[in-house]
Amino acid sequence: MFRGINGINIDAKGRMVMPTRYRDRLQEASSGRVVMTIDTDERCLLLYPIQAWELIENKLAELPSFNPQARRIQRLLIGHATEIELDNNGRILLPSLLRDYAGLKKQAMLVGQGKKFELWDEAHWQERRGRWLAEESIENSDLLPDEVKSLSL
Numbered sequence: 432m433f434r435g436i437n438g439i440n441i442d443a444k445g446r447m448v449m450p451t452r453y454r455d456r457l458q459e460a461s462s463g464r465v466v467m468t469i470d471t472d473e474r475c476l477l478l479y480p481i482q483a484w485e486l487i488e489n490k491l492a493e494l495p496s497f498n499p500q501a502r503r504i505q506r507l508l509i510g511h512a513t514e515i516e517l518d519n520n521g522r523i524l525l526p527s528l529l530r531d532y533a534g535l536k537k538q539a540m541l542v543g544q545g546k547k548f549e550l551w552d553e554a555h556w557q558e559r560r561g562r563w564l565a566e567e568s569i570e571n572s573d574l575l576p577d578e579v580k581s582l583s584l
Contacts, residue, residue, distance in 0.1 A: 433543035446522045454521045463517035469532050471507050476533045478548040
């Protein structure tokens with residue numbers, strides 16, 4: 432499981448260093464191979480160990496091809512999916528097309544989401560996080576799914 436939030440620097444060549452605490456797990460789970468694709472709801476990138484991505488990709492491929500919404504999701508997620516390998520220094524090269532999509536500059540945030548990571552431009556992350564926290568402080572409990580309402584934290 433990948434959890435936590437990490438500030439990440441992106442160098443002039445578009446590379447980021449994977450935090451040390453995740454490297455061993457990525458090596459064990461996927462021999463350091465990951466897949467990066469876009470998030471269709473936010474301007475961020477999704478980063479999966481290769482095996483986790485292959486399960487998702489198989490499910491996406493099984494969607495009905497004559498359903499316009501299913502085809503849109505297939506085109507966006509599978510079409511942008513890029514296999515990347517961690518180098519010996521734990522770095523990954525972020526493809527420029529994906530960096531541009533997410534607006535990634537020098538400072539980024541790597542956010543663990545269980546089976547995957549999200550990669551955000553730091554300023555965009557700060558803005559969105561602030562908005563989500565403000566929304567949570569408003570009485571919106573009626574909008575929460577029942578599964579979330581039943582959680583005890």
